[in-house]
Structures are given as structure tokens and as C-alpha cells.
Amino acid sequence: MLFRKIDGRFVAALATSCFMLAVTGCQSGGAGGLFGPAAPKDPKQIAAEEGKILASELLAYCPNVTLRDGTAFFNSYAKGGQDDPAKLTHQSAITDTTRSCTRADGTMTIKVGVAGKVVVGPAGGAGTVNMPIRIAVVRNGEVLYSQLHKNSVQVTDPSTATQFVFTDQNVVIPIPTARDIQIFAGFDEGPAKKKAQ
Numbered sequence: 137m138l139f140r141k142i143d144g145r146f147v148a149a150l151a152t153s154c155f156m157l158a159v160t161g162c163q164s165g166g167a168g169g170l171f172g173p174a175a176p177k178d179p180k181q182i183a184a185e186e187g188k189i190l191a192s193e194l195l196a197y198c199p200n201v202t203l204r205d206g207t208a209f210f211n212s213y214a215k216g217g218q219d220d221p222a223k224l225t226h227q228s229a230i231t232d233t234t235r236s237c238t239r240a241d242g243t244m245t246i247k248v249g250v251a252g253k254v255v256v257g258p259a260g261g262a263g264t265v266n267m268p269i270r271i272a273v274v275r276n277g278e279v280l281y282s283q284l285h286k287n288s289v290q291v292t293d294p295s296t297a298t299q300f301v302f303t304d305q306n307v308v309i310p311i312p313t314a315r316d317i318q319i320f321a322g323f324d325e326g327p328a329k330k331k332a333q
Contacts, residue, residue: 198237199273199317201248203230207322210267214259224257226265226291228300233321239311246273246307250321256294265289270324271304275317280309284324 210228217223230252238245248271266288273281289300309317 201233210323225260250302253297272320
């Protein structure tokens, strides 16, 4: 009977010791532990923990396109009817954006695509709709590229929306050294800005 009690205590103590060693091994920050050496960390994980960006990530980096507030729609009015809903001829809307990037000779060339539709208003009909589309690239407040384009769309059937696609293939900036580039696309009725040199 005494042997059984001692044996039970021994087993309990042994189980507790093993559990403590396992916990210590799991919490160890070193390369080893109770179950052998820890697997080496992935360089991407190390870079993320240290807040660094790998060169391979920058090579794959292609900034997203953002629509600024208030630039997704453009209204065209009959002469003298600005902002009069009854004089609205066409409403244009950007519904999607995309981009692709290539690198050569220290520069990144970005092809920016904008897709949308034109809907005929109460005072409109078939014909050509001209819309101003601006593409701009900014880095921490510095304008690297800004170009206002005039995109024309031919509306043939006033009873249905007319789709359009616009592409700016000439966006060229220095190759980014950080993920700090913003691309903006949208309608812009303001004066044309010169392209950054």
C-alpha cells in the first residue's frame, strides 16, 4: 500500500516536472527547446517584425490606384444650365481602376487604366461626351506626375449606359525605395497641371 502511495506521488511529481520543462521549452526565446532546435525564421517574417521592406518586395511593388472623394462622377450640362438637374445632359462615372508596373533604367513605368460608364440625362441624347480625367502620382505630398487628359466617348443609344475605358501609359517615375507611392485617378474640371519633370 505504501509503495502504491509513493509510486503515485512519484508519477505525479514526474508529470509536473515534464510539464514545467515543456512549458519552459515552448517559451524559450533561444534556438533550442525541449523538442530540439527551433526552425529558422522566414526572412519576410523577420523583416515584418523589424518594420523593414525586402528588396524582393519592392521589386514586386506596384502602387494601388485610389479615387479621391468627389472625383468619381462628372456631370455635363446644357449651355447656361450648370448644376440644374433639368439641364443635365450626361453623367459620367468611374466604376473601376487598375494598373501595371514595369522597371527599366532606374525608372518605373506605370500603366493606369480607368473604366466607367456614361448615362444620358434629361437634356441629353446621342453624341460625343468629353470628360476630363486626371492621373496623378504622389510620394509623401510631393507630386511626381500629374496629367489632365480629355477623354471622349461616343454615345449612340441614349436609352442605355455607354461603357468607356481610358488608359494612361506614360506615367514614369523614379523606382520607389519604399512603399510610399500613391496613384490617384478621377475626374478633374480644374486647369491642366504640367507634368512633373
